[in-house]
Amino acid sequence: MSRRLLIVEDDTETRDFVAKGFAEEGFAVETAADGREGLYLATDGSFDAIVLDRMLPGLDGLALIKSVRAAGMRTPVLMLTAMSAVDERVKGLRAGADDYLVKPFSFQELHARIEALLRRPQEAEETALLACRDLEMDLLRRRVTRAGREITLTPREFQILEYFLRRKNRVISRTMLLEGVWDYHFDPNTNIVDVHISKLRRQIGDTGEAPLIETVRGAGYMMSDG
Amino acid sequence: MADVLRNARTRLVLASMLLSTALAAAVLALVYVTANRTIAAETRSVVEAELAGLETDYERLGVLGLITAIERRAEGAERRDALYLLTNRFGTVLAGNMMRWPPDVEPGSGWVELDLIRTASGETVPISAASLRLRGGERLLVGRDASARRQFEQVLLKTMGLALLAALALSLLTGGLLTRLVFSRLQETARTADEIVSGDLTRRIPLRGSGDEIDQMAGTLNEMLDRIEELVSNLRTTSNAIAHDLRSPLSRLRQKIEALGEPGLAPPTREVDGARALAEVDHLLRVLTQLTAISRAEAGLGRDQFEQVDPARLLRDVAELYDPLAAERDIALLVEASADPLPGHPALLAQALSNLIENALRYAPDGSTIRLSATSTDTNLCLAVADEGPGVPEADLHRLDQPFVTLDPSRGDGASGLGLALVAAIARMHGGRFEARRLTPGFEAALTLAR
Numbered sequence: 001m002s003r004r005l006l007i008v009e010d011d012t013e014t015r016d017f018v019a020k021g022f023a024e025e026g027f028a029v030e031t032a033a034d035g036r037e038g039l040y041l042a043t044d045g046s047f048d049a050i051v052l053d054r055m056l057p058g059l060d061g062l063a064l065i066k067s068v069r070a071a072g073m074r075t076p077v078l079m080l081t082a083m084s085a086v087d088e089r090v091k092g093l094r095a096g097a098d099d100y101l102v103k104p105f106s107f108q109e110l111h112a113r114i115e116a117l118l119r120r121p122q123e124a125e126e127t128a129l130l131a132c133r134d135l136e137m138d139l140l141r142r143r144v145t146r147a148g149r150e151i152t153l154t155p156r157e158f159q160i161l162e163y164f165l166r167r168k169n170r171v172i173s174r175t176m177l178l179e180g181v182w183d184y185h186f187d188p189n190t191n192i193v194d195v196h197i198s199k200l201r202r203q204i205g206d207t208g209e210a211p212l213i214e215t216v217r218g219a220g221y222m223m224s225d226g
Numbered sequence: 227m228a229d230v231l232r233n234a235r236t237r238l239v240l241a242s243m244l245l246s247t248a249l250a251a252a253v254l255a256l257v258y259v260t261a262n263r264t265i266a267a268e269t270r271s272v273v274e275a276e277l278a279g280l281e282t283d284y285e286r287l288g289v290l291g292l293i294t295a296i297e298r299r300a301e302g303a304e305r306r307d308a309l310y311l312l313t314n315r316f317g318t319v320l321a322g323n324m325m326r327w328p329p330d331v332e333p334g335s336g337w338v339e340l341d342l343i344r345t346a347s348g349e350t351v352p353i354s355a356a357s358l359r360l361r362g363g364e365r366l367l368v369g370r371d372a373s374a375r376r377q378f379e380q381v382l383l384k385t386m387g388l389a390l391l392a393a394l395a396l397s398l399l400t401g402g403l404l405t406r407l408v409f410s411r412l413q414e415t416a417r418t419a420d421e422i423v424s425g426d427l428t429r430r431i432p433l434r435g436s437g438d439e440i441d442q443m444a445g446t447l448n449e450m451l452d453r454i455e456e457l458v459s460n461l462r463t464t465s466n467a468i469a470h471d472l473r474s475p476l477s478r479l480r481q482k483i484e485a486l487g488e489p490g491l492a493p494p495t496r497e498v499d500g501a502r503a504l505a506e507v508d509h510l511l512r513v514l515t516q517l518t519a520i521s522r523a524e525a526g527l528g529r530d531q532f533e534q535v536d537p538a539r540l541l542r543d544v545a546e547l548y549d550p551l552a553a554e555r556d557i558a559l560l561v562e563a564s565a566d567p568l569p570g571h572p573a574l575l576a577q578a579l580s581n582l583i584e585n586a587l588r589y590a591p592d593g594s595t596i597r598l599s600a601t602s603t604d605t606n607l608c609l610a611v612a613d614e615g616p617g618v619p620e621a622d623l624h625r626l627d628q629p630f631v632t633l634d635p636s637r638g639d640g641a642s643g644l645g646l647a648l649v650a651a652i653a654r655m656h657g658g659r660f661e662a663r664r665l666t667p668g669f670e671a672a673l674t675l676a677r
Contacts, residue, residue: 087528104511156546182547186519186577187512189584189645195550 003118004046007031008038008064009053009080014103018051021107022114035059042068047075049117051110054081054092062095069096076117080105089185108219112171119170130165132212132225135204137165146204156181157200164213164223173220197221235409239401243394250393254386261382266354269370270337273356276308277368284360289320292366296321307371309342309353315363327367333359339372352376411440415447427455460628467630468517471643472510479506516644519577520629523651528571535570537600537609538563544579545598548587556593559583565602568677570656575609575673578652581645582611582671589615589669602677606658610672617669623662626671649673 005027009015012033019029030047032038035056042050042064050068054061065077079097081088089100099113130137134147142158144151153161159181164172174193178184197213206212214222276299284292296310300323303310311322319326328340340353355369414432421429430451431444482503486496522528538561545559552559579598586596594614601608618626627650630643649671650660658675 087531090531182543184547184576184580185573186580187515188547188580189512190548190551190587192547192551195554196547199550 002026002028003048004028004030005114006038006041006047006050008035008042008050008056008061010034010056011053014053014080018107018110021111025111035061035064039064039067042075043071043073045073045075049114050075050077051114052077052079052097054079054083054088062091065092065096078110078113078117080110106218108171108216109173109175112173112219113176115170116167116172116176119167130162132165132168132223135165135212137162144204151204153200153203156196157203160196160200161204164221167223169222169224169226171216171219171222176220235405238405239398242401242404243397246397247390247394250390254389258382258386262379265375265378269354269375270356273354273368273370277356277358277366280310280366280368281358281360284364284366289362289364292360292364293321307374309355309367309369309371311365311367313365315365317365320364322367324367327365331355331357331367333357333365333367340369342369408440411444415444422451427451427458464629467643471513471630475506475510479503479510482506513644516648517629519574520644520648520651523574523648523655526655528574529655531571532569533572534567535572535575536567537565537602537607540572540575540579541598541600541609544576544583547580548583552587552596555587555590557587557590558595559598560595561598563598563600565600565607566677568602568607568675570675571652574652574655578649578673579609579611581649585645585671586611586613586615586669589613591615605677607675607677608672609675610670612665612668612670614665614668617664617667618662620664623664626662627660646671 003026005022007015007018007022007029009018009031010033015031015033019031022029030041032041035058037058038052038056039059041047052061052065056064059067061079061081065079068075068077076098077096078099078101079092080101080103081092082103089102092100098117101110101113128138128140130139135144136146137144137158139162144153144158144161160177163177163180175187177193177197178186178188201207201211201213204212212223214224216222280292280295283295287295292312296312299308300310300321302308303323309322309324311324311327312320313327314320317327324342328338328342331338331340334357337354337356340355341350342353352372353369354372354375355367357365357367359365411434418429418431430448433441433444433448435441482499485491485499486503491499541561541563545561549559583596583598590596590613596614597610597612599608599610599612601610627646629647646660646662653660653673653675656673656675658673661672661674663670663672
């Protein structure tokens with residue numbers, strides 16, 4: 001069964017571009033061009049995720065998400081906005097959005113984030129052990145081993161690795177890492193995230209063929225267990 | 227006419243004129259009434275004294291004695307404007323310088339004003355008089371010719387009228403002159419304002435150097451104009467710079483998109499061109515994002531999200547982010563923090579520090595040290611990033627935080643020229659300022675924040 005996605009966006013070009021992209025990724029996509037139609041469709045309850053524009057005619061994106069949440073629906077919502085300021089982001093997240101993406105964005109980034117939302121464990125997964133292939137992480141003892149051999153990591157490297165392990169087989173963009181690991185909401189002018197990743201790769205001996213953390217061109221990174 | 231009346235100066239002059247004229251008129255009226263009363267009272271007391279004297283003469287000497295006394299007095303009466311009349315009980319004139327008893331005067335009825343005909347000249351004259359009925363039934367009247375007094379009154383009135391006119395003219399003149407002093411300077415101010423409105427922002431209100439209130443006001447207005455001119459010129463420079471800064475990447479982008487449309491392009495070339503076009507777009511987006519962030523910080527938006535920020539933690543976190551990048555070039559990132567928490571916007575402060583560190587990394591030589599420090603005084607908290615690079619010429623220090631100022635245009639390394647402008651805007655948003663200093667060797671950039 002294909003996953004159902006609702007796109008609420010008043011700009012025709014953006015809406016078509018996003019809808020086409022997700023359709024090609026195998027999603028069943030429905031679209032709405034204004035807030036009222038969006039709210040009507042969203043409360044239908046059959047969608048797995050919603051992409052929602054912040055500024056909409058009829059009913060504002062913030063108001064829409066508040067109504068959806070007030071109706072007791074937990075459907076993951078990603079909010080799109082042209083407003084990049086941190087406080088705007090906070091407003092969106094407080095209103096009940098699960099993630100937030102600033103326009104203009106690349107489709108890969110949006111796709112990566114939607115996948116992340118879809119696979120987000122519905123209930124907080126209380127597990128003490130994370131693993132990917134021969135890499136294992138013990139969250140209680142803060143220990144990481146690869147092929148049984150212990151690896152010493154800095155707290156930050158541990159955090160990055162944990163972030164990947166919790167989102168296996170999903171594309172993780174650089175901005176997602178900056179937000180998720182460092183809680184920074186700005187774009188550095190340098191390739192600082194790549195530097196951290198390559199350092200982590202060296203630490204976990206991820207240098208040969210079929211690395212745990214792959215680079216996904218134009219999008220970011222992915223940890224795959226296949 | 228309506229225009230003249232609406233004119234503040236005319237109204238002021240008119241008001242002052244009316245006021246002073248009314249005042250003068252009141253004073254003059256008082257003088258007039260007092261003078262009249264005094265003269266009338268004097269005349270009256272003289273007449274009453276004469277009347278009493280003549281009655282005594284009558285009591286002592288009888289009618290004949292009284293006639294003699296009246297005749298004697300009447301001789302010199304012309305000079306004194308005095309009038310006498312004695313008649314018998316039937317009204318027949320016995321003595322005096324008047325032709326007959328005035329018909330409507332009852333003897334003993336007190337003070338009267340009359341028009342009477344005088345015996346000598348035969349002319350009708352105004353008279354103020356008092357009368358008596360004597361014991362034998364004779365009537366006695368003593369008066370004063372009032373024409374002189376009337377004349378005096380008229381002269382007085384005329385003089386006062388003239389004085390009033392003079393007061394009017396004088397108040398017009400002084401009002402005009404005094405208001406001219408003020409209004410000519412107001413007009414200077416208005417003229418200057420007009421010139422500024424028509425586009426010449428360099429105009430200033432001339433000062434007299436007297437230091438009076440008007441000079442002070444003009445001084446304040448001039449300071450305001452200085453500030454406005456500075457802001458406008460900044461704005462102009464910035465928008466010019468934006469236009470200029472966006473023009474070159476946009477035209478490069480245009481060329482690349484054009485090249486992508488060429489038929490028969492080899493796929494690898496197409497891919498490289500596409501990647502370059504994307505890079506240009508990313509650069510443009512970064513510039514726009516930074517400009518938005520700057521104007522939001524300048525407008526003070528986000529102050530409602532201030533929270534207690536621990537400077538040491540802030541520095542350590544940013545340093546930790548950049549540490550691997552620094553390590554690649556053997557650069558040490560040293561954090562020295564000894565400061566108490568302060569209210570601030572954690573995300574924006576982190577962004578400001580990240581800009582400063584990226585800047586320092588750009589210029590620091592391999593193997594050197596970059597020092598991040600937080601030091602507090604009673605009033606300030608100073609977050610500083612110091613490198614051991616070549617530094618910045620003294621003359622350029624003050625313009626580092628201007629938008630689009632890149633001191634080394636040859637370094638086409640993607641610097642937007644907005645990084646430090648954003649840092650300065652974030653500092654101002656926290657009630658502080660951006661400061662740049664030369665070190666030997668090196669360069670220090672700091673945010674000095676109010677605690």
